[in-house]
Each structure stands twice: as C-alpha cells, then as structure tokens.
Amino acid sequence: ELAAELAEQYRGDAEKLREAEQWVAGELDGEHYAAVNLALYRLHHTEPARLFDTDLLGELYRLAATVALRIEVKLYEMAEQDILDAEIEAQDDAAEARAALEQDNSND
Numbered sequence: 001e002l003a004a005e006l007a008e009q010y011r012g013d014a015e016k017l018r019e020a021e022q023w024v025a026g027e028l029d030g031e032h033y034a035a036v037n038l039a040l041y042r043l044h045h046t047e048p049a050r051l052f053d054t055d056l057l058g059e060l061y062r063l064a065a066t067v068a069l070r071i072e073v074k075l076y077e078m079a080e081q082d083i084l085d086a087e088i089e090a091q092d093d094a095a096e097a098r099a100a101l102e103q104d105n106s107n108d
Helices: 002-010 014-024 030-044 048-053 056-107
Strands: none
Touching: 002 014, 002 056, 014 056, 030 056, 048 056
C-alpha cells in the first residue's frame, strides 16, 4: 500500500517519470516504435480541424496505453525499492546509534 502511494506521487514528479522512461526504453519491439513514429507522422500531416474525422486519436491512445502501463509498473518498482532502501538505512542508523550508545556506556 505504501509503495502504491509513493508510486502515485512519482507520477507527478517529472524527474521520476524520466527515470522510469529510461528504465523501460527499448522494452517494446520495433513494430511498436514504428507504429508510434508513423502515428506521429500522420499527426503532423493532419489538419487539427480534421483530426476528429480520423482514427488517429484512437491509435495514439492505444499506443500510449502500452507505454503508460510499462512506466506505471516501473514507477511502482522504483517506489518499492525506495521503501526497501529507506528501511535498510533506518536499520543501519539504528544499529550505529546502539553501537555508539554501547561504546559510551562502556567508557563510563
């Protein structure tokens, strides 16, 4: 649950989104990237007023959904890892504090 909440925060963080995108870059096959590029080509050559008369928006949303799912999964994985790292750091800090306290007590 905590990871899901953190992943939700990451969705609004441009830096985390870029990091997730870098992790997933290249995961999709060449056919997907070709479809994206061709859809963008079609978009460029479609008059905005005529856009709704085409299937281009539906195609772009379909292509975007594939990418979005991969990025969402990666954001969740990043959140899980960040939580795990924070827990390990907290444990290490607690162990250091106990060791310092024991050292101080043994010096008395």
